[in-house]
Amino acid sequence: MGQVAKAAESEVIRTDKLRKEFDGLVAVSGLNLRVGRGRLYGLIGPNGSGKTTAIKMLVGLLRPTSGTASVLGERVPVRKNIARVGYMPQEMAIYTDLTVHENIQLFGQLYSLSSESLERREKSLLKMVDLEDRSDSLISQLSGGMKHRVSLASALIHDPEVVFLDEPTVGVDPELRVGFWKYFSDLKSVGKTIILTTHYMDEAVRCDTVGMMRTGDLIGEGTPKQLMEATSTLDLESAFLAYARRSGE
Amino acid sequence: MKLGRVLAIARKNLRALRHDKRTVGFLVLMPLLMITIFGYTFGGDVKDLKVYLVNLDAAPSNESVSAAIINDLRTRETLDIRMVYGPEDIAIDPVSLVRQKVQDAEIWAAIVFGGTFTSDVEDAVAAIRGGSFSLPGTFAVYIDGTNPNIVAAIVNDLQKSVQKVLVSPPYGIVPPIAVTPDLVYGQGARFIDFFAPGVMGLAAMMVTFMLSIISFVHERSGSTLDRLLSTPVTEGEIVAGYALAFGLVALIQSVVILVTAVGLFQITIQGNLLLVLLMIFLFGVGSQGLGFVLSSVARTEFQAVQFMPIILFPSILLSGVFWPIEAVPMVLRPVSYFIPLTYAVEGLRSVMIRGWGLDGIWFQLLILLAFAVVMLLLSTWALKRRR
Numbered sequence: 001m002g003q004v005a006k007a008a009e010s011e012v013i014r015t016d017k018l019r020k021e022f023d024g025l026v027a028v029s030g031l032n033l034r035v036g037r038g039r040l041y042g043l044i045g046p047n048g049s050g051k052t053t054a055i056k057m058l059v060g061l062l063r064p065t066s067g068t069a070s071v072l073g074e075r076v077p078v079r080k081n082i083a084r085v086g087y088m089p090q091e092m093a094i095y096t097d098l099t100v101h102e103n104i105q106l107f108g109q110l111y112s113l114s115s116e117s118l119e120r121r122e123k124s125l126l127k128m129v130d131l132e133d134r135s136d137s138l139i140s141q142l143s144g145g146m147k148h149r150v151s152l153a154s155a156l157i158h159d160p161e162v163v164f165l166d167e168p169t170v171g172v173d174p175e176l177r178v179g180f181w182k183y184f185s186d187l188k189s190v191g192k193t194i195i196l197t198t199h200y201m202d203e204a205v206r207c208d209t210v211g212m213m214r215t216g217d218l219i220g221e222g223t224p225k226q227l228m229e230a231t232s233t234l235d236l237e238s239a240f241l242a243y244a245r246r247s248g249e
Numbered sequence: 250m251k252l253g254r255v256l257a258i259a260r261k262n263l264r265a266l267r268h269d270k271r272t273v274g275f276l277v278l279m280p281l282l283m284i285t286i287f288g289y290t291f292g293g294d295v296k297d298l299k300v301y302l303v304n305l306d307a308a309p310s311n312e313s314v315s316a317a318i319i320n321d322l323r324t325r326e327t328l329d330i331r332m333v334y335g336p337e338d339i340a341i342d343p344v345s346l347v348r349q350k351v352q353d354a355e356i357w358a359a360i361v362f363g364g365t366f367t368s369d370v371e372d373a374v375a376a377i378r379g380g381s382f383s384l385p386g387t388f389a390v391y392i393d394g395t396n397p398n399i400v401a402a403i404v405n406d407l408q409k410s411v412q413k414v415l416v417s418p419p420y421g422i423v424p425p426i427a428v429t430p431d432l433v434y435g436q437g438a439r440f441i442d443f444f445a446p447g448v449m450g451l452a453a454m455m456v457t458f459m460l461s462i463i464s465f466v467h468e469r470s471g472s473t474l475d476r477l478l479s480t481p482v483t484e485g486e487i488v489a490g491y492a493l494a495f496g497l498v499a500l501i502q503s504v505v506i507l508v509t510a511v512g513l514f515q516i517t518i519q520g521n522l523l524l525v526l527l528m529i530f531l532f533g534v535g536s537q538g539l540g541f542v543l544s545s546v547a548r549t550e551f552q553a554v555q556f557m558p559i560i561l562f563p564s565i566l567l568s569g570v571f572w573p574i575e576a577v578p579m580v581l582r583p584v585s586y587f588i589p590l591t592y593a594v595e596g597l598r599s600v601m602i603r604g605w606g607l608d609g610i611w612f613q614l615l616i617l618l619a620f621a622v623v624m625l626l627l628s629t630w631a632l633k634r635r636r
Contacts, residue, residue, distance in 0.1 A: 061475050082480070087475075092472060094471075094476075095471075098268065110477070111481060155476075
């Protein structure tokens, strides 16, 4: 196996000059992203910086205007490897008129899981999101944070290798948020690749790599430590502002 | 296409309904209400119309033609004869009085026989017998013409009574031409028999169309559609799952209508029930597909909901549910033939009233099949173009 092929294999996500315009409005402008296997990659940036659009292109919900993107070595929209990819959208992506159990069952069945493994996964995921006793509650009767947790559980039901999480910790109380991050690092330790967006800068420190997005492009990328050192700042928020100033010049 | 995923989508739609008791109530009650209300109102003839009479006929009552007509009218259920004024009431001017009653909408009609009515009739009868001519005897009928159905019912009954009196002794005048219809289909059929297939088609359409529009609006407004499309499920499987779920809803609903119509109104079903259900299923699949397509091409949810009246009104009015296509003005007739409900209703009637089989309704069945297939393809296309 050649050097190039090996690099491509460990590169789970790769985009080259990825661009998306909506009616002439540029949402993502020439994004070059590389995410290696087993990495926890955080995209941070203000609203409208193109994080969600980039993720939607990677999971095949939006067609790029130009440029290329591939996930697990397959060009998007991924079909062959789709069952190896998980996605949790930013907005409520579960059925409010179904119960917690029914939602998780539905998504498990769409991934053609056997009923035994589905049951096993459901049990452990509900435990992780601390909703074991709400399995038969209608989603519409749950609080905002609980809904978010169901959404996360249903995105992970098929034990995907690559997980895209769009703002996974919004509306989740601090205590549970710690639990979430613990779970993300557990996933990472068994070789899963996670790419998530967040606007909680303090959370992003827990990522292996942080990509700072502004007006549709990366303005800085590196480990949280590298980013802070390069800007002589003490937190990611200040680092982001320093990068933003630099890119604006 | 994987059956497991199609079933998962279908199950999701049905389960969502099951949790929504009010909607389930609506699904069952709406057609029940429709068939019951329409069945009772349209199904019966007009009855007990309040009528006043003025009989000034000078002939003695045992020879009076007016009295004979009035006696016959009393036997008819259409009219409720509340008051009969005679010559003895002349002081209160009964003719003006009853006309005023009609004008005040207190009664539907007033019938006035003049003083020479019997002698006029007898002169006319004698003239016919003698081969000459004399003016016929006439009586006045003042009717509130607000409702054409009521006018028709009153005039119809009056004509029947007049004829009956003339046919019987002492006159014995039998009309030289008799029209006797010999029904090829629908012997003993009442309006409700004609109406039930129409309601079934209409209910199937309304419910499946609205369900799919609303469900898909929900699918759009939450990110569940995005979520579905990021799983291995294909657009075709989503469309098939929707079709299966709502086609089934249409079936269940039509069974409710059939049971009600048979149980409550004793409608007769001449043909094959399976053929009826097959048509309902195909039509339900097509209608929900139409809702799905419109809902997914609409830019906003509000736009999607606006499609409901745009589709429902022409269908209700022009498809032959309430009155035959032949009653639709010529200008609009082509629209009727463009509406799938027209073929559903025609096909259902042919099976339920005429007792036709596949050989009689293959054309309607083919149209419904084409409607379903085209809508499913369009739905798939509409979903794909969203990416």
